[in-house]
Amino acid sequence: EVQLVESGGALVQPGGSLRLSCVASGFTFTSYSMNWVRQAPGKGLEWISYIPTSGTRTWYPDSVKGRFTISRDNAKNSLYLQMNSVRVEDTAVYYCARDVNYSLDYWGQGARVTVSS
């Protein structure tokens, strides 16, 4: 059974940093590209990062570019999101999701991040 389990969500002050983790199981992690998607309270979905199987290049929307970094450790079947210089508007549930054919076929349960002083 495919499983994605996020962790690391927390309350963080504006300007602070946080690292989210996502542990994958039930499939060959090294064979799949991965994404992070977030959802602010009462709002829609927003794609925020993509990493291919090799991890050699990454993609971000302008809203997080330069502040967030996606990475992966294929030996640990793990995906990460390093969040720096966080803002109040980064408050959201963060999902990791597996990429297949440019769609997201499996999602984790989400990690809640609250940015507040």
Next chain:
Amino acid sequence: QSALTQPASVSGSPGQSITISCTGTNSDVGNYDRVSWYQQHPGKAPKLMIYEVSQRPSGVSDRFSGSKSGNTASLTISGLQAEDEADYYCCSYGRGGSWVFGGGTTLTV
């Protein structure tokens, strides 16, 4: 990239059919057959319902179908059931290696 445009809400009665539209640009929906649709129930993670415009993942009911014309993609749900009541999001791969979601549509059955 700007979000894809979806109607905020649609409604239908059990057994009826509804269609949700998703309008983008020739930089995303119009240029790639990489449109997907997701269903999200309250408090739950999204679930993939359609990929590559019209393909259904294993296990998804054939009451769900997708199509595309120009810069607009559509999700049609036939034979509406109470369990279909949820939020629906479209998503498209876009130029420059990015993904963009629609604002979401709340379906009331």
